Amino acid sequence: MSLIGFVYNSFVAEAPALIDSLIASLSLKDTSWVCSAEDLPGSDNLEDTKLVVVAGGDGTILKTIHVIAPYCIPIVAVNMGRVGFMSELRVEDAAERLPGYLNGDMRVERRMMLHATVTAEPGGPELLSAHALNDVVVGRGGVARLMNIATRVDGEPLTSYRSDAVVVSTATGSTGYALSAGAQIFFPQARVLIVQPVAAHTGLRDGLVLPDDSVVELEPVSRDPASLSVDGLADVDLAPGSVVKIVRSEHEALFLRSRPPAAFWGDLTSRLGLVYNLTPPRQ
Template sequence: MHVNPVQGEERSSILPQRGKPVNTVGIVLNPQKSGSKKLAQEIKGWFVAQGVTVRTPIEIGPDGREAPSATRDKDVFAGIDCLMVLGGDGTLLRVAREVDCMCLPILGINLGHLGFLSEIELNDMYPDLKKLLTGEYHIEERMMLEAQVIHRGQVVEGLKALNDVVVSKGPLSRIITLDVYINEQYFTTLRGDGLIIATPTGSTAYSLSAGGPIVSPEVEMLLLTPVCPHTFFSRPVIIAPTQRIKVILKPRLDEASVTVDGQHGFQLHAGDEVVIYRSQTRTRLVRIRGRHFFEAIRNKLTLTSYGQE
């Protein structure tokens, strides 16, 4: 038998919180990004010169080489005021899942392409970092999802996501059939490439590409977006954040899987259930520049702005 998720408090919006001057920061990086190790060393040196303690899961010497830290894994970040993530959106998504239970404020420094979740660009980095020292920032909470994979009545996998949970077909060009339930009530049977269950944060990711709406992160909701549905009439559906979604893979020979944030996946078998619900933990993003969400939408997704230079 699977465990029913705790629904938690009901609220339809998330308000930002004021920051405080930082005394201890952590740094994680994507080593595959060019120049990330050198940049991490420069940022560490800058903070140390300001009297701020810096913790990293690896030590980076002046020559750019790595050495194991005295404290390994997530424990190194216990009690820090801010965790800086050097990389792109994918790096931030991974880190958010890994430290979700620690409630750490996360500050993204964009070394990727889109950088929609990241707050700082390289050309404005040090003026923005100075604001951490004086508490001139706020913390924006983002809801997360949890998912349980149930095989023959037993929970066989537990997953967390910031953007989305996706049940999708395998590599062959064949559609899958999914029964969808909301709060144990039958909703629909979907035939297509899959189904995206997204948070407001994830509404600008895969769901957007599949025709879903853009949702402000200040709103709490769950977004169901079909992927290439085999029908003339199919629309995304928005439901309350307290509701629970169950997706059942119909017993056919088609391969399918469940993935979170496009990064971690788990193979599904005929009759498997995937139960998705709002997580009790949240991702806390540091916001320094006071940039409005829809300004970021316009700038990052290149929406046309008529009448403005």
């Protein structure tokens, strides 16, 4: 039996009630399961799931993608957060529009992900492995000062960034932390790796756009504490000499969309507050 999963943000008080109302209005009680984003890694229903409906913001979507991406399950999200870049539905029209997504009539949007691994030294055994939809960030730990981050691309030395951090982002992540650091915005289905320093002091300050088959290595060479962040969901301390290798993930994030790809640009301007009055003045 194919199931519909419902994942919600447990920190949004209205989310469980919304999920219950959607299941009741669509008569999905016997063919669905419900789980908070925090409890999703322990779910045993994913192999039989054909679609996941997410009620929350972009953080809830990221947590969900981390778990379901290996199962190639598409999602449709109801925005209950702030910006909602990846969301498709609003709370007020979710019940009316959701049947169209359940019936398989929508476009599947495939977005590239990243795979980050940590080793104690170049070429050493893996100590940590994680996948990201938005970005992988290597930056300073608890000390408020610049750090040096040696950066290699495909094994060749690029530069040693003297900065607060270095962000390696997907096109999806180009509207997140990378954007605040000065990176360009990319169409979300573009297959690129974006390398963007944060508050660079000297040396190379501009971001780079690399092919999706590139291998990026980041090595903090300062003696100060360093940390690794994957999609901004958790920080991991990096021991001195650690190397973070970032490549394209074998997984993809799948989103169901009702509108054509170009609708992204209208969403971009409205959700970033860049909408201007384009009505020509009266003569």
